[in-house]
Amino acid sequence: MVAVPHDSGGAPTVSSGEGSEKINGQATASITSSVALPGTNAYSRPDSRLDAATETALAAVHNGVAADYTARIKPSGVTAEYPYREVDGTLLYTVQRIEPGVQGQPKTFRTVWHAVGAPRVPYRLPEVLDAIASGDTTVYVTEGEKDADALAALGFAATCCGAGGWTDAHSEHLAYAGAVVVIADKDEAGYRKAEKAAESLERAGVPVSVVEAATGKDVTDHLQAGLGVQDLVPCEPGAARRESLVSEEVFNMGVKEEAKARYAASKAGPSSWGRVDPKACLKAAAEPREPEVGQFKCTGTEPPHGVFYGGCVNEVHGESESGKTWFVLYVVAQELMAGHGVVYVDYEDDEGSVYRRLKLLGVSEEILAGDWFRYHRPNGPLTDAEKTTFNVSVAQAGTTVVFDGVTEGMALEGLTGRDERDVAAWHGKTTKDLAHAGWCVIVIDHTPHDEKRTLGSQHKKAGISGVSYLVDAVHQIRAGERGLLRLKxxxxxxxxxxxxxxxxxxxxxxxDLVVDCTAGALPDVSLWPAVPQDDGDDDDTNPPKFARRVYDYVAANDGCKTAEIRGRKLGKTAEVAAAQTWLVRNGHLKVETGPRNSSLHHAVKPLEVAQD
Known part of the structure; x- marks a missing residue:
């Protein structure tokens, strides 16, 4: 027989022999260790017994490992021991409470096993089963052994699971209880464990409810305050866990001023009221601010240019269904696929629509399922607690924050876009701190039908420190059609x-943002820069110079590359490039990616124009 007692120093040891074992000098029932095999009892040795030499060698190995573990954690002292027993009273393992714990923790726990292959069972299992067998009994499930013992001392049937968390195997032992009350510790981990235990007990068909202490963190604090089990407060662990996360963060961050200070510190920037470094001012004056978020397509005659400014509040506005959200989401997709984080605050749409469009724009589910894209859909004002929650997303790396629906966002704050003071207050509460911290802030707003200005106060425009785009749907984006949005x-x-x-x-x-939904399952989307017109007219309906020549060349040389088109001396390079861009933008030519990322051109739509 292999017995696993403790020696006087608290280190687990293994000794070989018959008879009873001792734990810290206390005699216990004889324990036979074994590995459970199919068709055998987990605690009986198989028929083929190990010889004495092998048992001695195994005992020596076990003792060496146990001694090494004990030496490494260097416990200051075992302050309590909690035995876990099988139904018949057989000791399976003991949980030791060590105070102070390792690595500066106030306490840690160590499990000392007394039977090889022993399962984890509920604490105080024999006593709990005796109580269930005696009649219609309520069993209390706590987070830790100390709480279970405190209830048991008052005559209640109480248990817990110890290390490893509550499982369905634990629930099976309580299948015949009249009712089970799970007592959650009042912190995030406690609510999570209580929720898991309650779900498992429900699967076992056991009547279960979840409560928490009326005062203090746990049921021990509750009892020490002179309260009874009848004073425990019902709770919903999922909602309580979420509330605990927010409350805990608010507590850690303190009052509003401290939260703002910590947010500023996380961005490693100075106070907005502090003096700006004059060297930084001179550098900003010498280097004009360039748009760096998003990118227009490169036409070959000039490098690609950015769309929005970082460190500024930018705006996109247009009529309802003008496609302004499509335009912003295209830039968001560019940023995500470039490995840049984006925070999206949606006041008027829903997550299904936003995620669906991002997938159509080529963003993978792997990116959307991770932390690069942080989507928020608030339905209440940005309180101090909510701002703390929101700052969790902001504290992560990224370039862009989008506020979709300014009018709706202001309404949640009890503000109106027709009052310039309200507009200034909204920007001060939501956008300005982010812009000062270096984020590219994009707000999406509405314009009345047949007008250019956004709804409400002129101060909406004054609050824009970057660029403001008016989106005009030349052709609306629809399934099976080719949409074109003009950006001004x-x-x-x-x-x-x-x-x-x-x-x-x-x-x-x-x-222009061209969204061609005629090609296949995924639309072909491109953000083309404007083609300058000699007469200053922005009408893009008339073909530019050399459009006929370029089209005819592509039609005769299907799959030709950009360099081939511009190297045939069809005209001045800039004018040929403008004609090529116009033909692609208006659907006469289609471009696909070829070897080595080359652009292959195909004539797909007849050009009704005379020879150049």
Missing amino acids: VEKDRPASVRREAAPGKRPQWRG
């Missing part, structure tokens, strides 16, 4: 976006 620059404080726009009256044409 209505305001550009840094002026770098307007510099690249087509000359002409304001708002100036900056580019």
Whole structure:
């Protein structure tokens, strides 16, 4: 027989022999250790017994491992021991409470096994089963042994699971209980464990409820305050766990001023009221701010340009169903696929629509399921507690924060877009801190039908420190059709976006988002820069110079590359490039990616125009 007692120093040891074992000098029932085999009892040795030499060698190995473990954790002292027993009273293992614990913890726990292959069972199992057998008994499930013992001392049937968490195997032992009350510790881990235990007991068909202490963290604190089990408070562990997370974070961060200070510190930036470094000011004056979030397609005549400014509040507005959210989501997709984090606050749409469009725009489910895209859909104001929750997303790496639906967002705060003070208050509460921290902030707003200005106060426009785009649906985006959204620059404080726009009256044409849903399951989407017009007109319906020549060349040389088109001397390079861009934008030519990321051109739609 292999017995596993404790020696006087508290280290688990193995000795060989017959008779009873001792734990810290106390005699216990004889324990036979074995590995459970099919058709055998978990605690009986198979018929083929090990010889004495082998048993001695195994005992020596076990003792060596146990001694090494004890030496490494260097417990200051075992302050309590909790024996776990089989139905018949057989000792399976003991949980030791060590105070103080290892690595600076106030306490840790160690399990000392007394039977090889022994299962984990509920604490105080024989006593609990005796209580169940005696009649219609309520069993209390606590998080730890100390709490279970405190209830047992008052005459209640109480148990817990110890290390490893509550499982369906634990629930099977309580299948015949009249009722089970799970007592949750009042912290995030406690609510999570209580929720798991309750779900397992429900699967076993046991009547179960979840309660928590009326005062203090656990039932021991509750009892020490002079309260009884009848004073325990019902709770819903899932909701309580979420509330605990928020409350705990609020407690850790303190009052509103401290939360703001910690947010600023996390961005490693100075106070907004502190003096700005004059060297940084001179550098900003010498280097004009360029748009760096999102990217227009490169036409070959110039490098690709950005769409929105980082460190600024940018705006996209247009009529209802003008496609403004499509435009912003296209830029979001570009950022995500470039490995940049994005926070999206949605006041008026839903997660299904947003995620569906991002998948159509080529964003993988792996990216959307991770932490790169953080989607929020609030239905209440941004309180101090909610801002703390929101800052969890902001504290992660990223470039862009989107607020979709300014009017709806202001309404949640009890503000109106027609009052300039309310507009300023909303930006001060939501967008300005983010922009100061370096984020590219994009707000999406509505314009009334046949108008260019957003709904409400002129101050909405004044609050934009970056670029403001007006989106006009030349052809709406629909399934099986080819949509075209025209982007016009209505305001550009840094002026770098307007510099690249087509000359002409304001708002100036900056580019087109083409969403071609005629090709297949996924649309072909491109963000094209504007083609400058000599007369300053932004009308893109008339073919530019050399469009006929370029189209005919592609039709005669299917699959030709950009360099081949521009190397045939069909005209001036810039004019040929403009014609090529116009033909692709208007669906006369289609571009697909070829070897080594080359662009292969195909004529797909006849061009009704005379020879150049």
